Amino acid sequence: MSGEISGVGEPLGSPRESGCAWHILVPSLSLQAIHFxxxxxxxxxxxxxxxxxxxxxxxxxRVATFHRTNPLPGAMALTGTSEALLVLSAVSNETRVRLRYECAPYGTKLGDTWFSPVGYACVLAAFIVLGFAISLMPVYMVCYCKARRHQDLVMQESQLMIRSELQARRLRSSEAAREEQQVVASLQALPLEMWKDRGNEEVGKRPSCDECCLCLEPYSEEDMLRVLPCQHFFHEACIDRWFSANRFMPRSCPLCQ
Known part of the structure; x- marks a missing residue:
């Protein structure tokens, strides 16, 4: 009796008088088939x-049993498992078996490492994604630079508009203040006279009644009147308040307008 199994595997047991056994197993490797x-x-x-x-x-x-009436085929494959156990039970010295087996793992071998289809697909997908990301990097940088440049231009334009608006406001404010000063100076330049009731004596062009048309109070002898260019006159305080209250409107005589 003799038996021999050649290939990549781990022997199980040792030849005995009653037979031999071989355990085929590749650690950390999933097998698609074992070919004999x-x-x-x-x-x-x-x-x-x-x-x-x-x-x-x-x-x-148990997968199969081979003996004298059921001889071994020239080639066979064991699928659906990652290991196999071959047991030769023999007592006759004329019994002999010589087999060679090959393990067909799942996946692809890269160097000394086997990759399963799922692992191979994951690695391939990772490389594809990485390559795609690297190829998109220049496009992203160009778009990013354009966006930053556009943003900087918008910011500069906004700052220029804000500065222009502030300058225009300052200019308008200064012009309004200058106009107001001119108006105040013009008002201060208008002549002042004291009301004196002297019968038929007139001071300028008197209204039809002897009272201020702004406060509706009669003039007294000690009242100071401001005479406008149109020769209408009013209490000094009343006409000054009138012009101050209507500073944003054309200043004119309350009676002439």
């Missing part, structure tokens, strides 16, 4: 080779 190639085989009597789809001899995991 017959080199030489001969069975005598009731000797047999039993193949299990796991590392344990259990009836539920």
């Amino acid at each position: 190639h017959l080199l030489d085989a001969a069975f005598s009597g009731n000797d047999a080779l039993i193949i299990y789809g796991s590392g344990y001899m259990h009836a539920s995991t």
